[in-house]
Amino acid sequence: MAVFQKPSLQLAAVVCVILVLTCYFIIFYNCPGELLKEEVPSTQELRLGPLTTPPSPGPCTCAPGSVLLKDCVPKDQYEELVKRRAKEFQQQKARSPSELSKLLFALPNSPLQYPTQGFTVRPLTPTLIPGLALHAGHRSSYKVSLHVSKGILTTEIPSEGVKIQGHGETKLIIESSSLVILNNLLAKVSYTSTVYHIHTGDLASFQFDKHEAVFPITIKQPQVPVLYDMGTDISSQVTITTKTFLRYRQLKVLLNSIRSFYSNIEVIIADDSFEPEHITGEHIQQYIMPPAQGWFAGRNLAISQVTTKYFLWVDDDFVFTQDTKIEKLVEVMESVPELDVLGGKVDGNQFYFYLHYEEGEEMEGGCLDRKSKQKFHPLPGYPQCSLASGVVNFFLARTDAVQRVRFDPKLKRVAHTGRSRCRQSWQWQ
DSSP: OOOOOHHHHHHHHHHHHHHHHHHHHHHHHHOHHHHHTTSSOOOHHHHOOOOSSOOOOOOOOOOTTOOOHHHHSOHHHHHHHHHHHHHHHHHHHHTSOGGGGSOOOOOSSOOEEOOOSOOEEOTTOOEEOTTOEEOOOOOSOEEEEEEOSSEEEEOOOOSSSEEEEOTTBSEEEEEESOHHHHHHHHTTOEEEESSOOSEEEEEEEEEETTEEEEEEEEEEOOOOOOOOOOOSSGGGTEEEEEEESSOHHHHHHHHHHHHHHOSSOEEEEEEOOSSOOOOOOTTEEEEEOSTTOOHHHHHHHHHHTOOSSEEEEOOTTOOOOTTOOHHHHHHHHHHOTTOOEEEOOBTTBOOEEEEEEEEEETTTEEEEEEEETOOOOEETTEEEEEEESEEOSOEEEEHHHHHHHOOOTTOOSOOSSOSOOOSOEEEEO
16 A cells, blocks of 8 residues: 655645646636637527517406496497597507607626616707726627617717717717727717607617617706795695685685684685675685586686695685694605695594506506505604595695696596596595
8 A cells, every 4th residue: 555645745736736727827828818708698599688568468357346438438429439539548658758668678698888777868968878888808899889769879089990880870880999999989979869859768779799788768858846935934835725616604614714723824715606705805815717617627726826835625614623733734745755645634534545547458448446445554754644545635735746737627526536646645644
């Protein structure tokens, strides 16, 4: 049996390590490109991504007892109504930024760097595209292309060493033997939309070899911020609004109760009574409407005249009490700027509901389901508040948000749901 001494084993191990390192150095020195150029897959099969358009939703399933539109329209009118609806729906889709609604996927192992979110440009204004870069292994030449459909692409024109095609066009191609120079030019690529539109979008295709990435470009005209002077008291922060119809006795009780607690707050009244009775008093505005125009038409009129940051909506038969604290509602709205509407209690009772809308097919439309006494979750910091889809007709709302939405004047008497796009509504418990 052979016997090895410990020093001999250590020497043999050191020799083996030296031999391995020497072989690795020789391979790396002679074939550096072979080790680097395959750092990302380049086969077409690996670059294929999922479809960019998700499947259309199927027909919706309405709950038992639901009211169907086709059952409420005379049969001889239904076909024409469906055609008019389809035309109107397509026009509504055309007004929406459809390019920004497309489903995009970030595929794996890509050498392309690009912005994935937040790149916004003003219409017809050249804007640098941030973050464009190529991260590829060593090669003799690099070639990338960018393609858009609603604008043009430009970059800096170098003196030599680079080939550029399509400068000032919808497709820009840059080719260089230097990756550093190529990335410097990518950092100076600008996008300019060619059609004026206040809010739309474009999709940019960024390609290198068989790798392709698509990223969104939001084209949007900046909006002037709507700011209100909150002043020093509740009268400069809130306007009380109401709609009355043939209930002047109840209206006068409401006004007297308001003045018992808020002597200087502005009150706006929309009145569509058949025989209007003029209401007088300081800080009262009464707007006479044609008779019987309905609840939401009056609500639109009253809110259109509000000049304070918030308005408090009340029915004309409500009565303010010592527990009516508008200041508490304002406190919550000021603390949570994302809220648009904050509902309250009437006679100690709450009214709120949850709306679930299932889109369904384009031609048939969707299903709208209302579930009473259901809400979402509490508001952090205000456990007495919860998110809901609708609230009672005693609510504080942001004037600018509700003026953008407005209310459907066709809803004259029953109008709890309305046509709302407010971001969030909260129920004050």
